[in-house]
Amino acid sequence: MSSNWTPVALSQDVLPGMAIPAHLQDQDLVVWRSATGRIAAWHDRCPHRGMRLSHGFVRGEFLSCIYHGWRYGEDGQCRKIPAHPELAPPAAIKVPRFAVCESAGVVWVAPEGETSEPVDLPGFRGFRSVAVNAAADQVARDVAGQGHLGGCDVVMLVQPLPGGDCGLHVLVADGCADAQLDALSHAIEALRRRLEQGVAA
Template sequence: MTAAWTPVALARDLPRLGVMPVCVDSIDVALWRSASGRLAAWADRCPHRGMRLSHGFVRGEALSCIYHGWSYGADGHCLRIPAHPDLAPPEAIRVPVFHATESSGVIWVAPEVPDGMPATVEGTALRSLTVEAAVDWGAAGFSLSGQIARGQLSGVGVTILMQPLPNGRFVLHALAEATASPSAMTQVSRGLEDMRRQAEGALA
């Protein structure tokens, strides 16, 4: 994994016309997908009044702020101001745009120009979960390389991508080996919950 890329969501969790908040290097990001399936990651603030764009809505190939309806196109430039429908918005009205891509069923974001592509990982996207403390990967029987942990839960091979959050929190994006049965996937999901409880219990 290059230092520039951060895994922020499973691709299946962001449908077309969907928008969701994520965090990259303590930066609040609005992650959204257009009607055509195009993926975008922007600073999560409308340039007008600072409202979170992740509260907004997607129309076609644009994202609109829920507050006053200002609409922004693929490059982050403001396309339309409803209160002034005849005004061509100045080029200066623009949302900071980050790099975003999908790889191995995972969405990755880089605030700066990335050095190469994200790491290639194998498996079927299972789930994402937030953990309030760092996991002791060795005690859990996982090997750790950078932000990628690999091991087994309930006899199923599992790859976990770590997304750091502020205040020592993490989002874990889990993929299970593609041959696992639905019942095995359920057991893996329960194993992930146990992992979270153990990590958070260590704080008590």
């Protein structure tokens, strides 16, 4: 598995027009999806007054900061400063971006310029992300090699989070019946509880 890519969210959890906070190691990210469905992962910080862009709002193909409405295009470049509608924003006003791609229903992020592809997981799709109050390496050890959960074939991706927690992204094999998926939801909750109690799955 290519280690340059980190799973930060499930595609289904970032609807068109949404911006959410996410993490790449200790870096705070905003992950947002434009009206036409384009995904982006940026530094979670407006260059103007340092406000978190994950509190911002999406209109069309632009993300705006909630503080003063500064509007950024897909390249991270500031396109509008509402306090000065006639002003063309200087090129220096730009939000640093990360490499981002979607596969298997997962939003993957890597440092800008990453040229590899994330791991290919044919036949699986993102089902549920949960935050686990336990260390990533511990959780990764506990779920290693576990390909079944709640009667479904699954792939589990562990993402380190700041503060010593981790994210657990569960992917499920295509073709499971609704009842199986319901059982999987319960199994994920039970797994989380076990992991947080430090008991191997």
